[in-house]
Amino acid sequence: xxxxxxxxxxxxxxxxxxxxxxxxxxxxxxxxxxxxxxxxxxxxxxxxxxxxxxxxxxxxxxxxxxxxxxxxxxxxxxxxxxxxxxxxxxxxxxxxxxxxxxxxxxxxxxxxxxxxxxxxxxxxxxxxxxxxxxxxxxxxxxxxxxxxxxxxxxxxxxxxxxxxxxxxxxxxxxxxxxxxxxxxxxxxxxxxxxxxxxxxxxxxxxxxxxxxxxxxxxxxxxxxxxxxxxxxxxxxxxxxxxxxxxxxxxxxxxxxxxxxxxxxxxxxxxxxxxxxxxxxxxxxxxxxxxxxxxxxxxxxxxxxxxxxxxxxxxxxxxxxxxxxxxxxxxxxxxxxxxxxxxxxxxxxxxxxxxxxxxxxxxxxxxxxxxxxxxxxxxxxxxxxxxxxxxxxxxxxxxxxxxxxxxxxxxxxxxxxxxxxxxxxxxxxxxxxxxxxxxxxxxxxxxxxxxxxxxxxxxxxxxxxxxxxxxxxxxxxxxxxxxxxxxxxxxxxxxxxxxxxxxxxxxxxxxxxxxxxxxxxxxxxxxxxxxxxxxxxxxxxxxxxxxxxxxxxxxxxxxxxxxxxxxxxxxxxxxxxxxxxxxxxxxxxxxxxxxxxxxxxxxxxxxxxxx
Ligand code: M6R
Numbered sequence: 001x002x003x004x005x006x007x008x009x010x011x012x013x014x015x016x017x018x019x020x021x022x023x024x025x026x027x028x029x030x031x032x033x034x035x036x037x038x039x040x041x042x043x044x045x046x047x048x049x050x051x052x053x054x055x056x057x058x059x060x061x062x063x064x065x066x067x068x069x070x071x072x073x074x075x076x077x078x079x080x081x082x083x084x085x086x087x088x089x090x091x092x093x094x095x096x097x098x099x100x101x102x103x104x105x106x107x108x109x110x111x112x113x114x115x116x117x118x119x120x121x122x123x124x125x126x127x128x129x130x131x132x133x134x135x136x137x138x139x140x141x142x143x144x145x146x147x148x149x150x151x152x153x154x155x156x157x158x159x160x161x162x163x164x165x166x167x168x169x170x171x172x173x174x175x176x177x178x179x180x181x182x183x184x185x186x187x188x189x190x191x192x193x194x195x196x197x198x199x200x201x202x203x204x205x206x207x208x209x210x211x212x213x214x215x216x217x218x219x220x221x222x223x224x225x226x227x228x229x230x231x232x233x234x235x236x237x238x239x240x241x242x243x244x245x246x247x248x249x250x251x252x253x254x255x256x257x258x259x260x261x262x263x264x265x266x267x268x269x270x271x272x273x274x275x276x277x278x279x280x281x282x283x284x285x286x287x288x289x290x291x292x293x294x295x296x297x298x299x300x301x302x303x304x305x306x307x308x309x310x311x312x313x314x315x316x317x318x319x320x321x322x323x324x325x326x327x328x329x330x331x332x333x334x335x336x337x338x339x340x341x342x343x344x345x346x347x348x349x350x351x352x353x354x355x356x357x358x359x360x361x362x363x364x365x366x367x368x369x370x371x372x373x374x375x376x377x378x379x380x381x382x383x384x385x386x387x388x389x390x391x392x393x394x395x396x397x398x399x400x401x402x403x404x405x406x407x408x409x410x411x412x413x414x415x416x417x418x419x420x421x422x423x424x425x426x427x428x429x430x431x432x433x434x435x436x437x438x439x440x441x442x443x444x445x446x447x448x449x450x451x452x453x454x455x456x457x458x459x460x461x462x463x464x465x466x467x468x469x470x471x472x473x474x475x476x477x478x479x480x481x482x483x484x485x486x487x488x489x490x491x492x493x494x495x496x497x498x499x500x501x502x503x504x505x506x507x508x509x510x511x512x513x514x515x516x517x518x519x520x521x522x523x524x525x526x527x528x529x530x531x532x533x534x535x536x537x538x539x540x541x542x543x544x545x546x547x548x549x550x551x552x553x554x555x556x557x558x559x560x561x562x563x564x565x566x567x568x569x570x571x572x573x574x575x576x577x578x579x580x581x582x583x584x585x586x587x588x589x590x591x592x593x594x595x596x597x598x599x600x601x602x603x604x605x606x607x608x609x610x
Contacts (some may be wrong), residue, residue, distance in 0.1 A: 002086075002100040002608075003027040004180070005197045006069040006161045006171045009188020009218045013068035014058060016190070020197035021051040021072045023245065026253075026399050026598065026605040027100075027193065028074025031085035034058070035096035036065035037168045042096045046085040066218075067168055069161040069191075071098035074604040077106070078123030088127040090134035091118070094165040095143075097130040100193055100608060101157035101178040109153065129154065133162065144215045147172045151213065151226045157356065157608065159193050174213040174226065178608045179354050179382060182206040182214060182221055184235055189216050194606075195238050196245050196397060203238040207380045239379060245397045254400035254491070254597045258583045259450060262443040264395045264405040265576065268412035269439055278432025279423040280416040288389045291371055292417075293424035296343035298323050299370070301330040301361045303607065305403040305486060306349040309410035311479035312575050313347070316415055319572070320422040320431075330361035340368040347373045347417075351398055351406035352606040353381020362386055375413055377406050391417065400598050401605045402490050404583045407483060408446070408576050415439065415572060438570045442577070445567040449580045452564060456581055459546065459562045460588030466517050469496035470508055473521035473578070474531060480521055480575045484582030491590040491597045501527075501534045514542040519585070521548045521578045522556065525571055535559055546585075548578050 003024025007013040017034050032054040033046030043063060047054040051072055071086035078084035086098045103109070106125035109132055114120075118131045132153060136146035143164045151158070157177030163170075173180050173191050183190030183198035183205050190198040195205055206221065208214060212231065214223040223233050250256035257264075272280050285292065292298075298317055300310035307329060314325040328338075330348070334357060340346070346365040350358045353376035362383060366372045374387030377395050384390060395409035415435070423432050463469070469488055473481035482498035489496050499508055501520065512518070518538050522531045536559070538545055545560040550568050557563050564581040590597045 002074050002193070003072040003197065004069070004098045004100050004159055004161050004191070004193045006173070006191040007188070008067045008171055008216060009185060010066060011188065012064040013066055014064060016201070017068050017070040018051065018055050018058070019200065020192060021054070021070050023196045024192065024194055025051050025072050026401055028072050028604045029599050030073055030075050030080030031082065032070070032072045033085045033087055034068055034070035035087035035089070035098070035163065036063065036068035037163055037165050038063065038065040040165050040168070042089060042094055042163065042165045044087050044089060044096060046082045048081050048085065067163060067171070069096065069098050069163055069171060076102055077125045084122045084124050086126060088122065088124060088130045090130055095130055095134055095137060095162065097126060097133065097160060097162045099126040099129060100159040101176070103129050103154055103158065104156035105154065129158070129160070137164070143167045143170065144172050144213070147174060148213050148224070148226050148228065161191055170215045170217050172213065172215050173208065175208040176210045177356065177359070177382070180208045182208070182216055187219055189218060189221060191216055196399070199238060199240070199245065200242050203241070204235050205238055206233045206235055209385070236380065240397055245399060252400065252598050254402055254404060254587055257398055257400050257405045258580070258587065260396070261405050261408050261580065262447040262450070265408050265412055265446060266443045267394045267396065268409040269416060272416055273436045273440065275433060275436055277423070278429040278436065280420045282391050282416060282420060284391045285373070285389050285417070285420065288371065289420065289424060292345050292373070293321070293421045295323055295345040295371070296341065298325045298345050298347060299328060299340070299365070300325060300347045300349065301328045301333050301358060302349040303330050303355050303357055305407050305483060306351060306358070306410060308479045308483040308486070309407055309414060310349055311482070312411055312476060313414040313418070315476050316418040316572055317421065320418050320427055321425055323421065330355070331357040334361040334364050338364070338368070340365060340370040342369045342371070344370040345373060346370045347375060348383055348387065349375045349410055350381070350383045351377045351403055353378040353383040354606045354608050355383070356608050359383050359386060375410060377409065399605070401600055401603050402487055402586070402597065407579060411576050412439065435570065435572065438573060442569065442573055445569060445577055446580055449566050449577060452581070453584055456564060456584040457588040459564070460585055461592055462562070463517055463589050464592040466494055466515070468511065468516050469494055470504070470511065470516065470518040471496060471498040471582070472501040472504060472518060472534065474501045474527045475525065476571055476574050477521040477523065477578055480578045480582065483579055484519060484586070487583055487586035488589065490603060491586055491595060491600045492593055493595070493601070494589065501531045504534055505537065509537065509541070512538055512541040512543040514544065517544040517546060519546045519548065519582070520560070522553070523566070523574050523578065524550045524553055524568065525574070532559065548581050
């Protein structure tokens with residue numbers, strides 16, 4: 001949530017900051033601003049709305065500077081308007097701060113500052129922080145130490161960048177709970193909340209850890225802990241390039257990412273299938289295989305789409321590895337009193353690796369002695385670094401706010417973890433081999449479904465004016481029903497609910513009439529006939545029905561209004577196929593409604609606040 005970018009070097013910072021903000025806009029897009037240092041003063045320009053509106057405003061100003069910081073906001077404290085937008089400044093206007101996160105004790109700090117005579121112009125917690133730094137700057141006369149001392153008084157989370165017109169040779173950055181990365185250039189350096197913002201300029205990066213602070217100059221950086229301990233930071237190489245974060249020929253990132261799935265799914269299992277042994281090779285779990293497969297219980301925590309992947313994993317692990325699995329919303333897990341022992345394995349799934357609730361839940365599980373594993377997409381993210389062991393899903397950068405390719409890659413990795421555990425327990429080599437062989441075919445099967453894009457677009461036009469939707473599936477496809485409903489809600493703002501199909505008659509059936517479409521996920525499995533009965537029940541009440549069914553199912557067409565066909569596969573992999581038409585359906589309905597699918601209202605890609 002919120003994106004930070006900064007530049008110090010020999011070029012004009014403004015185009016670099018604007019370009020960086022555009023790449024970070026998926027993190028928040030209700031207001032934006034930048035602060036540059038020129039002529040011994042700080043110039044701040046802010047704007048409610050999108051980064052492009054800020055860009056228009058700046059163009060009129062005709063200014064430039066080789067040092068600047070900028071921010072795109074997702075409001076937490078105070079409405080999205082120009083006053084609350086970042087950067088925030090001290091009373092002299094010389095100290096300038098951008099912030100991602102929440103200062104939890106801001107109210108207490110504010111009262112203390114008001115007693116000292118400070119006045120406040122905004123409703124934000126960030127303005128409190130800049131004024132707190134100001135109090136230490138007056139005492140220390142040194143920006144780095146002033147920031148460090150102030151951060152020792154702060155409770156909450158932050159990724160910050162601070163500049164002072166009196167020290168125009170540096171940007172001071174610090175991190176706790178919100179990501180902060182330094183990009184190393186040639187006589188120029190960059191800072192950002194995400195490598196996406198700086199990959200156009202450098203692929204050499206340094207990730208700050210929680211409790212670390214750094215002064216970034218044009219030709220070097222110096223890092224410490226906020227307790228003033230010296231630290232050595234390693235420079236790392238980013239594994240993707242600018243192409244991976246561009247839309248290319250696609251109108252939206254979401255469509256690009258849906259279409260990329262044959263490749264992204266393949267990348268998730270590439271080099272990880274041990275056909276001969278009927279097992280998987282997951283380097284990140286090496287040395288932990290016994291402990292995981294001997295677990296008394298597996299608990300999987302996540303949020304949103306990643307939580308839906310966790311629900312699918314519950315079916316996978318219990319079916320094949322026969323270890324009891326519990327799936328928890330990370331936000332609930334962290335605040336209850338979970339019973340955990342060292343015999344438990346906790347898996348935390350997160351695309352971004354920065355979701356605040358998931359990260360906090362992980363820390364809690366670690367504190368209680370459980371084995372803590374991460375399943376993340378973003379390399380070097382907080383959850384990946386905090387976990388004891390883990391697996392990257394290698395889906396590639398996901399920019400669209402609605403998660404698509406990360407979900408399918410999460411399912412692949414969770415299936416590989418399942419096979420790894422199951423082969424150490426009860427699964428035969430033949431069963432393991434059959435699963436791997438089928439997984440190898442999945443990218444081709446996804447590609448077949450994607451070829452129906454035009455047909456799905458046509459079907460979607462019939463639902464553009466719907467106000468409510470029901471998504472129904474059973475077994476492995478119940479979590480897919482939840483995911484289909486979430487996709488639709490997020491980007492089309494149509495109310496949608498996912499249910500296990502059999503639950504329909506326990507309440508939701510009351511909603512059915514000819515204005516309430518239902519999406520049934522009906523692969524040919526052991527409960528097929530039962531789901532068909534549910535379809536009949538909806539038909540009897542004049543409900544419109546769209547079915548996601550197997551190509552081999554020739555009965556379904558006569559029963560439903562619309563059918564989208566998918567190839568057959570093993571039950572464990574069905575979600576990898578059934579979710580694809582649902583992603584495309586949500587996409588085309590939202591586009592048909594004229595909505596911005598990549599930046600839906602009120603949402604942000606990476607939820608780094610509670
Ligand atoms: O980055 P994470 O996987 O931890 O994110 C979790 C959720 O915030 C995320 O899946 C969210 O629900 C997406 N917008 C779903 O499309």
